[in-house]
Amino acid sequence: MNIEALKRQAAARALEEVRDGMKLGLGTGSTAKHFVDLLGEKVRAGLNVVGVPTSEATRIQAEQCGVPLTTLDEVDRLDLTVDGADEIDSALNLIKGGGGALLREKIVAAASDRMIVIADDSKWVDVLGRFPLPVELVPFGLAATRRAMAGAFAETGNSGQMVLRKDKDGHAFVTDGGHWIVDAQLGRISDAPRLAGLLTSIPGVAEHGLFIGLASLAVLAGSQGIRVIERR
Numbered sequence: 672m673n674i675e676a677l678k679r680q681a682a683a684r685a686l687e688e689v690r691d692g693m694k695l696g697l698g699t700g701s702t703a704k705h706f707v708d709l710l711g712e713k714v715r716a717g718l719n720v721v722g723v724p725t726s727e728a729t730r731i732q733a734e735q736c737g738v739p740l741t742t743l744d745e746v747d748r749l750d751l752t753v754d755g756a757d758e759i760d761s762a763l764n765l766i767k768g769g770g771g772a773l774l775r776e777k778i779v780a781a782a783s784d785r786m787i788v789i790a791d792d793s794k795w796v797d798v799l800g801r802f803p804l805p806v807e808l809v810p811f812g813l814a815a816t817r818r819a820m821a822g823a824f825a826e827t828g829n830s831g832q833m834v835l836r837k838d839k840d841g842h843a844f845v846t847d848g849g850h851w852i853v854d855a856q857l858g859r860i861s862d863a864p865r866l867a868g869l870l871t872s873i874p875g876v877a878e879h880g881l882f883i884g885l886a887s888l889a890v891l892a893g894s895q896g897i898r899v900i901e902r903r
């Protein structure tokens with residue numbers, strides 16, 4: 672089975688968790704795109720939900736699919752967020768931000784009672800870090816922020832190159848929030864929860880792609896079928 676079919680299977684399984692009347696966080700990326708597409712089919716068939724998109728790309732897609740949208744200013748809490756991930760470990764800690772939407776994704780996930788992460792099973796890892804860790808930065812003071820990040824890496828026994836993400840024209844990639852992204856090539860991240868805390872405390876870091884303790888369920892689709900893993 673091809674990888675898009677696996678992503679769609681994971682999205683379809685997550686859709687089974689959606690109930691009428693729910694307020695939903697809508698993730699970003701190619702896997703979340705399948706979820707929004709399938710959700711749109713249900714909405715057109717009469718399901719009553721409202722969504723908060725985690726990126727401009729998802730907002731546009733959801734509008735095209737007919738999914739009614741709201742904002743976190745208009746609703747208090749969300750019932751459920753469904754989103755993809757770049758890596759998932761056995762504690763359901765995640766690396767996210769490969770698509771550059773990590774800041775809004777984390778705000779939405781943190782405002783949700785539950786987060787379900789959907790993926791093909793290639794995203795499942797023993798240790799986070801083979802996928803470069805995205806860190807979203809305020810452009811002002813970039814070099815100082817990078818030095819502080821290097822300090823946080825050293826303090827947690829991590830090291831690696833930091834690469835400013837570029838767009839297809841070779842300019843700095845700009846997020847929906849107007850920030851830049853540095854991808855940190857750490858290989859194997861030691862003590863991800865502590866590193867997450869240290870990165871959060873650096874002025875100039877708008878957000879980082881370590882999602883610790885946010886996902887409550889993972890739906891992984893592979894050639895052997897679907898695995899549903901609950902956070903212990």
Ligand SMILES: O=C(CO)[C@H](O)[C@H](O)COP(=O)(O)O
Nearest residue numbers: 700701702755768769770772
């Ligand atoms: O974090 C993300 C976007 O910021 C995505 O969820 C992550 O990159 C996974 O994307 P895909 O489903 O396309 O593999």
